[in-house]
Amino acid sequence: MTEWRGYIGLENIALTNAQRNQLVTHLQSLGIANSDPNPSRRNHWRIRPDNNAAIFEAAFDDGTISIAAVRNRLGIIFGVDPALITHSVASPSFGGNTTQVITFTYQAAQRLRIAVFGTLSGTWAQSNAEVKGYLAANAEAWGEDTP
Amino acid sequence: MLGPLTYGALAQGNYKSRVLGTAPANLIAYWPLNEISGTVADNAEGTAARDGTYTGVALNNSTFTDGGPAGLWDGANDFVNIFTASLTAALNGSEGTIAIWGKVSGVGVWTGGVQRRLFRLLIDGNNQINLTKPTSNNQLSVNYASTGASLTRTIATSTTGWFHLVITWSKSADEVKAYFGGTQSGATLTGLGVWTGALFSAWIGANTGVPAQVWDGYLAHAALWTTPLSAAQVLALATI
Numbered sequence: 414m415t416e417w418r419g420y421i422g423l424e425n426i427a428l429t430n431a432q433r434n435q436l437v438t439h440l441q442s443l444g445i446a447n448s449d450p451n452p453s454r455r456n457h458w459r460i461r462p463d464n465n466a467a468i469f470e471a472a473f474d475d476g477t478i479s480i481a482a483v484r485n486r487l488g489i490i491f492g493v494d495p496a497l498i499t500h501s502v503a504s505p506s507f508g509g510n511t512t513q514v515i516t517f518t519y520q521a522a523q524r525l526r527i528a529v530f531g532t533l534s535g536t537w538a539q540s541n542a543e544v545k546g547y548l549a550a551n552a553e554a555w556g557e558d559t560p
Numbered sequence: 561m562l563g564p565l566t567y568g569a570l571a572q573g574n575y576k577s578r579v580l581g582t583a584p585a586n587l588i589a590y591w592p593l594n595e596i597s598g599t600v601a602d603n604a605e606g607t608a609a610r611d612g613t614y615t616g617v618a619l620n621n622s623t624f625t626d627g628g629p630a631g632l633w634d635g636a637n638d639f640v641n642i643f644t645a646s647l648t649a650a651l652n653g654s655e656g657t658i659a660i661w662g663k664v665s666g667v668g669v670w671t672g673g674v675q676r677r678l679f680r681l682l683i684d685g686n687n688q689i690n691l692t693k694p695t696s697n698n699q700l701s702v703n704y705a706s707t708g709a710s711l712t713r714t715i716a717t718s719t720t721g722w723f724h725l726v727i728t729w730s731k732s733a734d735e736v737k738a739y740f741g742g743t744q745s746g747a748t749l750t751g752l753g754v755w756t757g758a759l760f761s762a763w764i765g766a767n768t769g770v771p772a773q774v775w776d777g778y779l780a781h782a783a784l785w786t787t788p789l790s791a792a793q794v795l796a797l798a799t800i
Contacts, residue, residue, distance in 0.1 A: 420636060450597030452638075453618035459637040459771050470616060470637055545635045545776065549674050556772035557674045558695050 419540030508546025635776030653755030708753030742798025
């Protein structure tokens with residue numbers, strides 16, 4: 414287990430409400446410092462106003478947010494062999510660093526997108542820069558520009 | 561045996577005393593925001609029922625001008641919820657002052673195009689008080705909205721140091737004033753409406769508890785009075 418403190422995002426593409434809620438509940442339970450004296454290390458999140466995306470920040474066990482870990486969790490949620498769930502990876506930059514965006518597909522349909530802001534090899538500062546850049550680029554959707 | 565009293569500790573104690581000694585009969589909440597651990601944002605005015613709750617803020621991440629610890633809001637999902645029944649009962653939406661110190665995490669915050677809140681009291685869209693970095697570049701704004709009128713003063717700045725921002729409001733005098741760095745900024749605003757309703761939410765460093773419009777930088781010494789402070793009182797609070 415290696416601690417990685419940073420931001421991850423999830424975006425629902427084609428999960429049912431029940432599947433989405435199961436995944437969100439699981440992600441809310443992650444983190445290895447949720448009783449830390451410093452609130453910044455505890456798992457906390459924000460939800461996009463349309464309820465179809467969320468950003469989590471925590472001190473994560475990096476093994477719990479790996480591609481394999483997410484695929485296994487989706488397998489549990491879908492009730493299928495995780496090997497039937499495929500993925501593709503993109504590496505955009507939102508804030509001067511790199512974010513790993515993983516899109517998970519099942520039965521020929523994209524279901525979920527996970528973003529690891531700053532990647533698992535990045536620092537918290539790099540992850541923070543990426544998530545702020547992402548939010549600025551998507552300000553209207555995330556409620557950042559309403560007066 | 562007592563150890564030496566450091567200048568820093570003196571300075572911190574002095575500023576806290578200064579806030580507590582400013583219109584004390586009308587001071588209803590003062591959050592120094594200088595905790596080093598925990599999720600409670602202490603109300604130094606003394607009413608524990610008006611303590612706030614931290615989410616995500618990185619405590620003791622930097623230092624305030626007096627050398628005391630200051631927390632970092634990450635611009636993404638950090639906030640302090642100061643909404644309590646006690647604050648709701650004590651708040652005077654017709655007469656009051658909000659004061660806060662702020663500092664951006666970097667100069668880019670001023671040109672990032674994202675609206676960020678320093679402080680918000682919300683009843684509804686027609687009744688709210690906001691201290692904000694708007695989407696426009698290199699600006700702060702203070703806004704007092706009461707049924708029938710919304711008054712806003714913008715302040716030009718791109719400082720990367722600590723700044724002091726204040727809004728005072730008085731329905732009886734029909735005045736809203738903005739202060740930046742201890743000096744009134746712009747003309748006095750007039751034409752206040754009627755403050756109507758009970759507090760719905762209140763935040764330090766965010767627009768909502770979702771959260772959204774999260775402050776990107778540091779905040780310290782937020783305080784709330786039920787009277788508009790005088791120019792001299794504001795200047796004293798802006799001086800460390």
